[in-house]
Amino acid sequence: MAASLASLARRSITTSLRNASASGGSGAHEGGTKQWKMLSYLVALPAVALCMVNAFMSGEHGRPEFIAYEHLRLRTKRFPWGEGQKSLFHNSHANALPDGYEEGDH
Template sequence: MSQFWERYVLPGLNQLNLSARSVGGKATGSLLWKRVTFLVATPVVGLCMINAYRSIEEEKKEKDLRQPFVKYEYMYRRNKRFPWGNGERSLFHNPDTNALADGYEL
């Protein structure tokens, strides 16, 4: 951990004139972007992963509270059967979220 601190953090702080002690050399170009990647981008990606996981968990809870099926004239109209399976389900049919013409599958 101390090598990481001395190699990446302290030189970056030195550029901002916030260093706790003097570290020789000034980071330029690729070294600066390497520090930005490890110190900024990696934590941001981790936070996005946590956010995505939490939203998936919320969707799982809401899945049980699915809206009741209402048969409208203009929805689920089939002029021609699908060329696969029994012709009722679309190619990417999900029985938990997609209803058929008669309602949700059990």
């Protein structure tokens, strides 16, 4: 029984290898590759271009008014760099500290 199962498995493997080599190996995937390539060029790239145009045409908005809400900008311990109040990627124009913006309005 075990010998016949091994023989059957060997036959199925050699048959599948023979079929794959006869079809060129990638015959079934050529249409899919072409389809995704065309979708990338005709859908994805124009979508990225439209998003870029939208981002640059929207203009610059002013920063929001500072309101000292109790649940925002909590500092339970100091940051380990600088004076401890500014985050690692702090932007003095856009990010408020717990007591307000650093610089005045431009």
